[in-house]
Amino acid sequence: MHLGHIRNNLLGYSVAEILKASGKKVYKTQIINDRGIHICKSMLAWQKFGKDETPENSGLKGDKLVGNYYVAFDKAYKAEISRMVSEGKVKEVAEKEAPILLEAQAMLRKWEAGDEEVVGLWKTMNSWVYKGFDETYKNLGVDFDQLYFESDTYLLGKDVVADGLEKGVFYKKEDGSVWIDLTDEGLDEKIVLRSDGTAVYMTQDIGTAIQRVTDYPDINGMVYTVGNEQDYHFKVLFLILKKLGFSWAESLHHLSYGMVDLPSGKMKSREGTVVDADDLMDDMTQTAATISQELGKLEDYSDSEKQELYRMIGLGALKYYILKVDPKKRILFNPEESVDFQGNTGPFIQYTYARIQSILRKAVRLDLNLTGLENGMKLHPKEKELIKQIQLFPETIQLAAENLSPALIANYTYDLVKEFNSFYQQVSILGEPNEQKKILRVQLSKKVGEIIQSAFLLLGIQVPERM
């Protein structure tokens, strides 16, 4: 997994939490594309170049190991192409006829035919990948209520395509491939089944969508969190489902988000030019540790307490950095300039939360009665501003839910926290001589702390008692 996948996971997780907070029931679903030509490419490369390498005997994380073979395939494929071109082939022809590609395609046909050896290898390599992914998801703090494997749903997709063919929604070309004509809708013709009868991406997506609605008849809609490079694909998918006569096709949403790019351009798994998710999380934790040690406020913490805190802060910085940006905009990530820990950042907000907890701990010791408060108090301007900002939280949740945008939560929280810090600096809270004012200020602080915690929960970020 790389940084692009992190954005996908964080967005999906956060939007699910936001929708829940807005009053909806949500099933967090992950669709795993565990079949198809891309998997066969890794399998083939492993067979050819793998020398029986396993996660156990190499010490590599399973998903990385398999990813390496995906890269190895591409390298070998490109080498074959350039060799064929030097032998006089036209590049476009070479791209289609490279032996290793033909082998991968043959493997896919074998897989769909249920060939034992191919299916066996497929199961083994996928189990490696899942084990690796599980570890990363756990570190990242995302989880799912339901998993769909496209190897389980593509057959349903093929059946539906056959039905649609009878109904006249699709049509067959002479070579046997099946298509849908969307030119009336201003789109193109789109393939839904290959001429060799194997399923394409669209086939399995049709099947998966129908399976999901069958499994959860109570849902009113589905949100697909997928990058904007697939805008067209989902437009077509939704249209196909509508043409097939599914009424629920009207309530499908594509939460389309921008790519995470590097200064050098796009991240490409195939070419290995990616920011690795696991490495990045480790780096962030390490940076948090360095900063925290320089400040030296936690000498009395145990090593394990410190480690947990560093992780919380490092991950908070990373998640906030990703989620504060409007989903539809692309993110430019420069590995040379590390993610900030000051200003409009996760750690800044976590820090404010920790400060508030410090006040509340002291307030408990002072045995303040936090309930009895008189009406008609004259408010300090900073208190007024703070109250205004506090009141905006519920509507911000609704707005974020409507727009499927965690960025609105992040930016709201930042505004609130900025306001609180200004308040904190200008007025004395526990040092206020007037008891009524003191109680009000402690209550306001408590409320702000609660909102920070709730808001960050919506972003999947934890908050510390101290930092």
Added chain:
RNA sequence: GGUGGCAUAGCUCAGCUGGAUAGAGCACCUGCCUUCUAAGCAGGCGGUCCUAGGUUCGAAUCCUAGUGCCAUCACCA
């Protein structure tokens, strides 16, 4: 070429359904820790809101055209 998205300070980004001198952070400069945590606060510097038209009492925001960047239009996923 067709379609879609994006374009706001040197950099990274806010700016909700149109409303007053366009806001943050980073960077740079100046102050503030014997007082609730300085990962902070206060202030300074910095903008042709891509361009040109249009709608409107009023446009960063809406419309049209153009420019630039990105994506997509595959028997890839």
